[in-house]
Amino acid sequence: MYIDIPRPSSLPPDSDKEPPPHLSGSDGCEHHDTVRTLRSLKGWGSSTKHLANQLVIEVPVNSYKHVKKIKGVGSAHRETKHFSSTTTMHGPKRIFYGKGVARAFWVLIVGLALAMLIFQIVVLLQMYFSKPTLSQVSFIVNEGGMDFPAVTVCNFNPIKKSYVRELNASGDLTGATLEYLLQTNMDAMFVFSNLDRNNLKQTHDEAETYFQNHTDFQIIKFLRTAGYDCGEMFLTCYFGGRRFDCCKYMKQKVTSLGKCWELDLQNLAPEWMRKQISPGSESGLQMIVDAQLEEELRGEDGDANAIFSDIYENGFRYYIHPPGANAELTSEGISVSPSRTVYSAIKTISHNLLNRKNWGNCSEHWPERYDTFLSYSASACRALCIAQYFNDTCGCAPFTYNVDGKKKICAPYESITCMDNHMLRKLNGTDYLELPDCTECHMECQSTSYTSYNSYGDGFNRGSLEWLKKISNKTETHIKNNVAVINIFFLEMFYTSYSQVQATSLTEILSDIGGNMGMFLGMSVITITELTLFFSKIFWIMFSKRRRQYMYSKKAHEKEKEQQLDDAVKEFQERRSRRNSRENISALSNYSNRIVPLEEFQKKFAYKNGNSMDNLSSTSLDSVIELKFDINELRRQLNQQSSDGIARIRLPTQTTRPNSTNMDNYSSGPPIFTIEPLSRKSSQTPSPPIRGPFYQSSK
Structure with missing residues (x-):
């Protein structure tokens, strides 16, 4: 390949300055996938940078510069990496692969979202277990x-005059006794609040005398027959x-x-x-x-x-x-x-x-201790509850509470005496009756x-x-x-x-929880399954030595397969790149026989890559052959030589390349290229280059 460089009429003022470091050829070549790149770089400030032009010829030998070094990770790290890469949950991947401030930011966002999700779930569960109802x-x-x-x-x-005349045929039924009998079915609270205890005791004794004289007399029979047909x-x-x-x-x-x-x-x-x-x-x-x-x-x-x-x-x-x-x-x-x-x-x-099984508080059946033929109702249950309390305390029950008729009916005086002796209480100077709460008597369901x-x-x-x-x-x-x-x-x-009706249901609660999971963290049932599997694997690794050994051997096997695959790909690309590089460089040498070499030139412009062959490892590849030189310096040298401003890049007919698989047996060969100044007046056949120290450029 030949490069024609026109002779300048005069050199720039700073032509004697040293080229900038990045043009010296000691910083190593860069990686490119193009076959050939020709670029001219210009311009750095007059005070801090050299004004120069750079002509670069790059020929790739391999498209790979290096192999990424993978740090050894433990089994838990491996599982975490796999989970972060595959989970449907939002956030773990950004946290795992994030760096510095980005990772802290996503940790904060995911933490806040998780806190809000937990709060919402707690509120929803509290509402569900409170068993709310609506009308x-x-x-x-x-x-x-x-x-x-x-x-x-x-x-x-309540009583006919004709029946009283018939009942008092014997003449021993007084008006006071009759009134006392009719007070039997009066409301017990009315009797307790309005009747005179002394007069009531007297009429009670008269009634007892009448009962003794008429043993067949029954108060229920009296009430049933005294009224109108x-x-x-x-x-x-x-x-x-x-x-x-x-x-x-x-x-x-x-x-x-x-x-x-x-x-x-x-x-x-x-x-x-x-x-x-x-x-x-x-x-x-x-x-x-x-x-x-x-x-x-x-x-x-x-x-x-x-x-x-x-x-x-x-x-x-x-x-x-x-x-x-x-x-x-x-x-x-x-x-x-x-x-x-x-x-x-x-x-x-x-x-x-709703009954108790369905978040309500109603009852469809009588409590266990109640034995009655009546249909259940809260009012009937409470009446029988109070009747049972009277019966247990006094041995009888007032008529108004004995709704099923199974207990002995208290006479008015018996009811008042029982309440005065066993149920009357004082609170802040006020008398009140202490009756049972009957908490077992819930509202009927229908x-x-x-x-x-x-x-x-x-x-x-x-x-x-x-x-x-x-x-x-x-x-x-x-x-x-x-x-x-x-x-x-x-x-x-x-x-x-x-x-x-129930204000919510299990389906609605699950839907609300699922909606919050999706809104805050993008989670679903599949995500929960993934989390369950992930944590189960982590705990398995923590407590199972056999699992850890299996994960280690699996990792080593995968690394070995990956290395073998990389080596095969690199070997193939190295061969293809070197073949293309040789062809591209040879295509540039069409100007042979036009100029003659100029001695001492190769000493100035012989190029050496910063990466010497001694630093190459078995995984390094020659990827680019790069030629860098200072145009101003080249012009100055050409002006000093008897040339027409023409330089030649010379390739050997055959070059010896290192064996990438066996770098220990590698020995230096002839240079890949040389640079020679030529004169158009010289012979068409260029002179042989001067023997001297040449350098092989590789990367």
């Missing part, structure tokens, strides 16, 4: 009609405009008001009477009742005096309640006086609660209640009086003083259902 309101339409409730009707007059109290009934016999579908009940009658259309009546198919009073139930006030005790003609309990009016009290339920415990009751008409528009409300909207009409018109006289054979005066009309009907053909 769901539904409006349910029954296309076939609304199931009609049961109706219990009671007369405010069904035929005496009900004149007629209608349902949906059709007349029917009330007493045919009624059953007797004893309440705090005495003898009452319950109309149970669902269980006793025919199918057409069980449902109301359209709203309004015309489609509902109508009952015409007779108070029979002439049977009321007035203290006349030697009869007992009128008895006051806690009722102030004449007439009736009726309860609208579910079939089979205790009327007084499940309904407040509605009152109507004689000569009045009442309209009760009702709405059905259903409550569906209950139905009826809300009524009542309106009243006073008196009867002439037409209604004539009609009532006709169907009852009663006088007009009797009708005006005793008869009342009760209308019960559905206001609308749907009911409201309140359902207690």
Whole structure:
């Protein structure tokens, strides 16, 4: 190869300065994958750098400069590296491969994300295990009609005057004793708060004397027979405009008001009477009742005096309640006086609660220690709980709490004495009764209640009086003083259902946790599996020597295979690179026979690579042959020689290359190239170069 360098007319001012260090050829050649690169570098400052041009010819021998040195890592490090490279979790890869500030930054970010994730999971789990519930309101339409409730009707007059006369045929039943007997079914709290203890003790002794004289007397039998019969109290009934016999579908009940009658259309009546198919009073139930006030005790003609309990009016009290339920415990009751008409528009409300297994607190069955035939309800359970407390303490139970009738009924004086001696407590100077809490009596899981909207009409018109006289054979005066009309009907053909539902579920909690895992760390079930496997492997390595030995041998085997593969690739690329380098350099020597060599020139411009052959290892390769020289210095030398400014790069016909696989047997050979100044006036055949110290450039 020949390089034509024109002779300058004059040298630059700094031509005598030494070339910069990076042009001296002692800093080693760089790695390039190109076959040939010719570049001219210019320009460094006049004060600090030399103004120079550099002509570089680079011929690659191998595309690899060196082999990356891999530090030995332990088994745990190896597993961590593998996990960081393959996991679907965000962050570990950036932390593992990060350096310095970048690693600290990602550790901080991942740490904050992990803290937020843990916080969110704790909050979600706390909410889940607190078992939250919600109320769901539904409006349910029954296309076939609304199931009609049961109706219990009671007369405010608990005892007939005719029955008292019959009972007192012997003449030993005094008015005080009769009043004492009627106080038996009064509310125990009313008796405790209002009755005089001294008078009550006296009447109790009189009643005991009467019981001794009449051993067949029973208080329950007395209450059941003292009141009005069904035929005496009900004149007629209608349902949906059709007349029917009330007493045919009624059953007797004893309440705090005495003898009452319950109309149970669902269980006793025919199918057409069980449902109301359209709203309004015309489609509902109508009952015409007779108070029979002439049977009321007035203290006349030697009869007992009128008895006051806690009722102030004449007439009736009726309860609208579910079939089979205790009327007084499940309904407040509605009152109507004689000569009045009442309209009760009702709405059905259903409550569906969750039991304990489903995050609720309701009960579907009676507690274990309760043995009763009644359907479970919270009010009935509490009544029986208090009845059991009275029975255990005093040997009897008040009538109002003994709802199933299985315990002995306390007389009024027995109830007061029991409460005074065993249940009365003082707090801040105030007396109060200490009764059991009955915490085992939870709300029933399913209950139905009826809300009524009542309106009243006073008196009867002439037409209604004539009609009532006709169907009852009663006088007009009797009708005006005793008869009342009760209308019960559905206001609308749907009911409201309140359902207690779980505020969350396991599926929702898992979804929320999964969403937070994905948002903060990009985690999923697959990531959890990866973490589980990773930590199991780490613990296995920590506690298993056999596992550590296996990982070490596996690593050594993989390194050996990798080294063999690298050696094979390097050998192939070395051969290809050297062949291409020789061809490229030879292609540049087309200017032979044009110039003649100039002696002493090779001493100045002979090039030596900084990496000597002594420093080569078995893994080093000759990759680039590089020629660097200072253009200004070359011009100066050419001006001093008898040349036309022409230099020649000369290649040997055959070069000896080192064996990369056996560097110990390598010996220096002839130089790879020489530089000679030539003159165009000289012979076309260049003179042989002067023998001298030549240097082999390799990298």
